Amino acid sequence: MLELIATILLSLATLGIAxxxxxxxxxNGRQAQEYAQANxxxxxxxxxxxxxxxxxxxxxxxxxxxxxxxxxNEQSLADAYEQRFRPxxxxxxxxxxxxxxxxxxxxxxxxxxxxxxxxAALEKSDRLEREAAEHFDDAREATENTDKYVLTSVFFAxxxxxxxISMRFLWQRMRVAVLVLATFTLIYGVVQIATLxxx
Numbered sequence: 518m519l520e521l522i523a524t525i526l527l528s529l530a531t532l533g534i535a536x537x538x539x540x541x542x543x544x545n546g547r548q549a550q551e552y553a554q555a556n557x558x559x560x561x562x563x564x565x566x567x568x569x570x571x572x573x574x575x576x577x578x579x580x581x582x583x584x585x586x587x588x589x590n591e592q593s594l595a596d597a598y599e600q601r602f603r604p605x606x607x608x609x610x611x612x613x614x615x616x617x618x619x620x621x622x623x624x625x626x627x628x629x630x631x632x633x634x635x636x637a638a639l640e641k642s643d644r645l646e647r648e649a650a651e652h653f654d655d656a657r658e659a660t661e662n663t664d665k666y667v668l669t670s671v672f673f674a675x676x677x678x679x680x681x682i683s684m685r686f687l688w689q690r691m692r693v694a695v696l697v698l699a700t701f702t703l704i705y706g707v708v709q710i711a712t713l714x715x716x
Contacts (some may be wrong), residue, residue, distance in 0.1 A: 519684070519692050520684060520695055521578055523680045523681075523684055523696060526676055527677060527681065530676035530678070530699075533672075533703070533706050533707065534677075537666045537670040537706075537710065538666070538670055540666045540715065541663050543716040544660075544716055545663045547655075551633060551653070551655040551656030552653070555652035555656060557644070558649035559649040559653060560643045560647045562646045562649060564643060565638045565641040565642035566638070569636045573636050576602070576603065576628075577629070578608070580606075580629075582600040583599055583602075589637075606628065608660045609629070609631050610629070611633075612631045612632075613627065613631050616631075638647075651665040662713060663700045665713055669709045671700055673706045674705035675699075676706065679695050679696070679698050679699035679702065680696065680699045683695040683696045683699065
């Protein structure tokens with residue numbers, strides 16, 4: 518009877534190790550994939566951020582030139598710079614002019630302070646940064662799941678050890694005690710597996 522119990526424990530522990538190893542490998546693959554996607558999103562976010570900063574700098578330079586010529590009463594040069602405004606800046610510029618900023622003290626101090634001012638590349642950069650953070654969190658969760666499955670494999674390996682050595686003892690009570698320990702360790706491992714997410 519004790520040998521039969523030991524054999525059953527060995528079989529179940531072997532299945533537990535196989536399942537835990539399989540799941541750990543799957544979660545490890547997910548971890549690598551999520552980290553790669555996080556890095557790719559961060560790289561694209563940095564590129565978009567650089568593009569957005571360049572657009573914002575260009576907006577600032579062209580607006581300063583427009584303002585300089587406008588205040589110097591050189592309307593033709595001011596109009597020439599106004600024609601060069603990029604479409605994304607033009608809507609903010611027109612909204613700022615609608616506030617009559619030259620005579621209205623409550624108006625925004627510049628077109629860069631009105632809600633209409635937007636730089637698509639910077640908004641894209643923010644979106645990509647959020648995506649990168651989500652992928653990073655998913656990768657960290659996958660790492661934790663991998664570690665938990667590996668730890669569960671250790672418990673099943675303990676069951677193999679205890680069940681394997683149980684028949685080496687001549688004293689009957691020692692055999693029973695070691696098998697009971699192996700059984701509780703197996704139950705703990707099974708409970709752990711049942712609570713872990715499956716991929």
